[in-house]
Structures are given as C-alpha cells and as structure tokens.
Amino acid sequence: MILDLDIGNTLSKWRLKDADSSEIRSRGAVWTREEWRPGADIPDLDVVEAVRISSVARKAVLEETVGLLRRRVGTVHVARSTAEALGVTNGYEEPGRLGVDRWMGALAGYQLAGGCCAVDCGSAITVDFVLPGGRHLGGYILPGLRLMKESLKLGTRNVAIDPDSEAEELLEPGRRTVEAVNHGIFMAAVSAVNRIYSEVCDQQGVALPMMLTGGDARVVSRGIQVPHAVWPDMVYGGLEACFPLTAAERAGRMSGAPRVPSPVALEKIRAALAFSMLL
C-alpha cells in the first residue's frame, strides 16, 4: 500500500493507494497540529510500504512526521519545490520558496493538460499559471474562505457556505449577518479568480484550461465563469508524477484525473475583460 500525505495549514489529508491495482482504498483528514501520531484517525502503517509527502506546515511538523514514518516505513519521499521538474520551470526567483502544494498542483496540471491555470482553494486560495511549453509564471495568493470569514470576527466562522447552494443565490445581497458574510467572501474569491484568469490569459495571449482543488473547490467552482475541472486529488497527482511507484504512474497516469476542460476562445476572454472594464 502507498500512503500519500498532503499536509496543509488547516488539514492533513491522506489516502491509501493499492500499489498493484491502483485503487484508492481509504482516505481521511486530521487537523494539522504539532504532533501527528497514528491513532484512530490515522491509517494503519503496518500495511504501508511507501509514503509520499507534500507539506506546507511548519518545519517541525514535517520533521516530526517524517521521523515517525521513517521508523515504520521503508520508503519515504518528501516533495520539494525545485527550479525545474517534469518539463516545468519554476517561475519563482527563489524556486524553493514556492509552496510545495502549489508546485505539485502545477506539475499535475501540466502533466494532464499541458499549459494550465491551477487553483487551490484551501486555507489560502492560490492561482498558478503554467504556459504550454512548461514555463511556470508564478501566481497569486489570497486568503481562503475560512480565513476571510475568521478575519471579520463576526462570530460566523463555524457556519460554512453550503457547497450545494446555487451561485445565483450566493451573488445576492445578504439579509442576515451570516448570509452577508458568506456571500461577500464568495464574491471576493470568485471575482478574484475570474479576473486573474482573464488578465493572465490576455497578457500571455493564450486561453488555458483551469483546474480547481482544495477543500473549497466545489463551492468556488460555482462562481467560475470559464470551463474548468474540479480535481480533488491534484496535489496527490503531483506526488504520483514526481515519485511514480506503480506501472500506471510510470506511464504518466494520475488517479482521479478529470477530463481536460476545453478553454473558451481567447477572443471571448478578451471581450469579456474589455466589457467588464466599461462597467
């Protein structure tokens, strides 16, 4: 069994993948905290032969996790942001400083679609661009939905946006605090992502397929105006591509990869951008 770990600022997600059949056997998530110990909410390590980790948590959290896993599991791969990998060149001045979850997302997106816009809606919302040919441009970081809500300190932090609510409803003026906050942060997130996408495609002269991941991907997806795919396992896809362990992975197949969305024509993106400037 392969254990894939994606340690984010809020949640540490894991999945167990069968190395022979490539099936995902189980998944879970625990709060990212100082200590990470096998217990009721953590998979049984006795069945694990290899671990792959992407972590943006504090160094001490990663060190402790890796130390614990190395004592129990033969192979432990820890992903790092590098200047170049799998045909993609990192756009950061200091490549190692790019969040490794963003780097995994960019690599997975490129492997699947060629050029891409990778959006990760977690504690932070990150938007990264890779051009056809593999140049990563860098990206944007904004507070995630939960962080935006917490920052308002209106006592609404525990009332999540219902991921099944319709985008039209979420765009309406709220008539209660919870509603006003939820609709406000939804609007902030989706307008930013829509605008960033249009601006960068316009600047670069290319319409790129967009892929969304992270805990809030489903809800953000409702307000995205261009064709896109939601790919919950995008960070894991980067781990599979960097450290292929199964025959399918060596052949470049990533578990749960969506169909590549066909982007709208660049002229349409430009026309919409120009129109929105007039308003």
Ligand SMILES: Nc1ncnc2c1ncn2[C@@H]1O[C@H](COP(=O)(O)OP(=O)(O)O)[C@@H](O)[C@H]1O
């Ligand atoms: N069951 C849940 N528990 C916690 N957060 C959730 C849950 N469902 C959705 N979310 C949202 O997902 C975000 C965490 O997403 P995730 O991609 O795991 O973040 P990170 O990688 O930063 O830890 C939270 O900030 C919250 O807005």
Ligand SMILES: CC(C)(COP(=O)(O)O)[C@@H](O)C(=O)NCCC(=O)O
């Ligand atoms: C931007 C992030 C905080 C996002 O983390 P997440 O929301 O997935 O927990 C993370 O990718 C990070 O710590 N990045 C380092 C800074 C950078 O990417 O420039």
Ligand SMILES: [K+]
């Ligand atoms: K994120």
